[in-house]
Amino acid sequence: MAADNNDLFDSSDSVRSGKPLAHVQVASFPGPIHLTTGGLLPELKIAYETYGELSPNKDNAVLIFHALSGDSHVAAHDDKDDPGWWDLLVGPGKSVDTNRYFVICANVLGGCRGTTGPDSVNPQTGKKYGVDFPPINVADIVDVQRRLVESLGIERLLAIIGGSLGGLMALDWGTRYPESVAGIAAIATGARMTTQALAFDVVARNAIMSDPHFCGGEYYDKEVGPSTGLAIARMLGHITYLSQESMNRKFNADRNVGRKIDTSFETKFSVGSYLAYQGDKFVERFDANSYLTLTLALDAFDLGSDRDRLAAALRRSMCRWLFVSFSSDWLFPSFQARELVDAAISSDKRVSYCNIKSDCGHDAFLLENELPVYGGLVRSFLHHLSLDWRPEYAERRRKLHDGSRLPNAPFKHRLDYDRILSLIPPKTKILDLGCGKGELLERLKARGHERLVGVEMEESLVLKCAEKGLDVLQLDMNDGLKSFSDHQFDFVVLSKTLQTIRNVEVVLEEMLRVGTRAIVSFPNLGYRKFREELDAGRAPRTDPRPGKSWYNTSDVRFLTLLDFEEYCRMKGYRIYRKVPMDSLSGAIVDVNENENADMVIVVLGR
């Protein structure tokens, strides 16, 4: 399952054979089933698998949605079982810990792996549906999953996790059935397909439908089906699941060495024989009508084509959101996840986001390479969802974490945080820019603030925040704070970070747009020690970290308290509070502040 497998033909998505799976259960529902497209199904069968045990309170159910060509077999049930498509993530002790959670995964409506789809027998005719299978929307696919969940007696899911098509389904569920899920992790997905992705689907469908063996979809009783068209569709799909980099890595070394495989397709180049193999394999286990039905549902899905509509859709949701994208994914590029994040933020939802650095393309969410990050994010997300669910846990945690009041605070003590905390009234809404490991936010959380959001660029720190159960967004604030609405927060904090940012004007302006007040702390270049250093002919060393000097410090802005005050006058910002500090002692400086304070905390407003 690794990205760089030596065996050319053992890719993440090709392990599944066409044979029936053990452990699959089937839920049957009598018809007629009404579809959002106006269509009707005379009956419904859902193939699904479950893992772990449902708790007595039924508060530990996690529903997983598979991608286009997946099935209910998300993980192996035991050592003898066939591998599951997300064994990396799901199982005992794994990120989705089946010792702790009750995991459900069902084949989608319109699929061909056990749930009713075009290749199922229509009880009214005794023949397979074929072209009589009605068109469906993502909403219909989701409604079928919901029927299953209800039939299992589950009123509210702890979480839904879905990648790719599964991500679209998760978005649909969260916005249409808000009460029934506590948290949604939508991975490598978007509010709708990009035009480019849509275009690939169009070409794939054209290849299937123009295959002379397609016969308008009525090929089930024929000797040969549209296997050529379906294989070509799959080849195309495979290209979009990989990245430039991963394809080069996989196929460059023996580029011109085609594999000898039994196929009617071109095998001249290594990548060509790979695609031929993948195409041929796919035909054994997938149905062309399913491919058409599902891609048409995908392509028609549209949660909202602009920010307002998207925000209106997400406003209906009531869950916590986790969005994950991968930097080299071009089927669902990260800007699509950002659109979702922005929409969720602007409707004041709890949301975390990480654009994971990866060169594995769309497939990254199924591969081991980035598992430490996306697996860690999912693990923390589920853990804190289950804590939040149970009031008694939340209470226990509140006591445990209310460190700011205790003599033996579990926090590494930062005096500037003490000061900043003292400037923030209870219950206010806080945005912390450059939040690092989330120390300040954790202390605020312990004090009972409900609306806390962190922004941080570094992946490892984003993970730390997620472990603390904080809402954290991996964004570059130098691009502005477009994700946030005007006056969405009472305070926006920029603590010891001003000196590291390029676009000072943009960031400060944006802070005062999204917050009523801004709290900014920065090292004061006017501090006596810095003056003395320059008097001695050396550049002041404002960065106290060992080994950091003029050539390698992340500090790129140098200013004194006077400079900052002048800046505020020039911009028309009002300084509400000014706390010049001696950061070693924590004392407030009240004489000759521009000379005696090494750090300044300022509360700004308009």
Added chain:
Amino acid sequence: MAADNNDLFDSSDSVRSGKPLAHVQVASFPGPIHLTTGGLLPELKIAYETYGELSPNKDNAVLIFHALSGDSHVAAHDDKDDPGWWDLLVGPGKSVDTNRYFVICANVLGGCRGTTGPDSVNPQTGKKYGVDFPPINVADIVDVQRRLVESLGIERLLAIIGGSLGGLMALDWGTRYPESVAGIAAIATGARMTTQALAFDVVARNAIMSDPHFCGGEYYDKEVGPSTGLAIARMLGHITYLSQESMNRKFNADRNVGRKIDTSFETKFSVGSYLAYQGDKFVERFDANSYLTLTLALDAFDLGSDRDRLAAALRRSMCRWLFVSFSSDWLFPSFQARELVDAAISSDKRVSYCNIKSDCGHDAFLLENELPVYGGLVRSFLHHLSLDWRPEYAERRRKLHDGSRLPNAPFKHRLDYDRILSLIPPKTKILDLGCGKGELLERLKARGHERLVGVEMEESLVLKCAEKGLDVLQLDMNDGLKSFSDHQFDFVVLSKTLQTIRNVEVVLEEMLRVGTRAIVSFPNLGYRKFREELDAGRAPRTDPRPGKSWYNTSDVRFLTLLDFEEYCRMKGYRIYRKVPMDSLSGAIVDVNENENADMVIVVLGR
């Protein structure tokens, strides 16, 4: 021809109808023609067009290579003529000025627009070649073009210009026939196809060859050809020519509104009907066997799969190179152009490079949007090639530009440049990092230095350097100087730029790897005025430009002369010369230099 045409169907590449073109000339060559693949052609016809007039010395010929599906009609010959595929670039007064240059463009071997290809009649059988057309390489395609050029009596071309497939051809020509061309502009191309691009070609060929009407290539006498497969191949191609952004811009507004067009393909979505239209249109004017022949030639082309092999190939060339890539091109991503640049540099070729910021994808080189940049680069490139060609011009220019010796120098006077010039011995090889408009390089050029290379990030400044005829590379030096070999230059200059770079350690280390000496100039924070500013409680203003202050200066590193000297000791760099300056008067400071010099120029070595 604009990128954002309101008419969905009037795209850059679809204007050409299938009808025969006026102005096409045909050159015939008797066979047998031996091919590099071992194949033979019994005869050869080349369809070509020419523009402008060949000069008496035959020193103004510019050969243009078309892309995969192009033809000889690069530009309209007059107002009544059909539009040409590169009318934007080629014509009277345009970047490739047909009043000045004699332009030749021929249909490629294996094509289907007049030059011998699979759909030509084989004189030996009286029938079309079909599958009997031998496989060809890019080298064969190039050799045919060369035959044409020789038949026109031209021994040496002023320039070759080619984009995409045409770029590969240009690379092949330049490395196999070095004496016969003075300059090559290779645009939106690479040393070989990426694996991803190769994969798309494989799928396209599979679509054509599995079309039941393909009949193993013998479809010419059939009622129906493999039009479905060819159309699908073209749809795929079209996706790769556009970018995510340009597709969204073009099709998002009316995404779900398919156009009513007469086609057998899907027209549900606006992008779907566009692709159907493009596919159907293409079939009218292109031959499936040509598509197979040409893409196989493209896919097999490989100038060198790693840096050493690529450098070995480019080492054989004798021309000046201009490489242009476009930031959103994913068919020939910019890293491919960088590979070519690196290889050319490491074999000490004269080369310029620009990665033009664009959201138009691969098609950008045929569109108006970025024309000011790529057109400007091509115009300057040709202009200076033709100056270089004629010794009398070169002489005149040398006199004109030898400004450093004249009282009324045409250069805006920078005293630091005077000093730097005085530190550089004649005839030495110079790399100027952050070269800006190329002022220093121009003065060095006037002094007769032959090997001068500039590195600059800003597109507009790269253009300015190109206008001066300088070799300039658009690279970010913070990523290191990987393009350059060890000790490739005598001096590497970093003039008033040190204070703006993030990766100081990387850049200085790299300077002393690729240069024997480094010349570094920087503002000295130890200067009395700066100390006084800090003493007065304000951050020193080292950036003298009006309106620049701590929050918006591009200066991000602050150092004194002492700091720099300590740094050199720490790194084991030897300071060969140190020129502390008063940059207003130009005087050298010899007392209390760390206090009295506002700027320092240092010559470093190991």
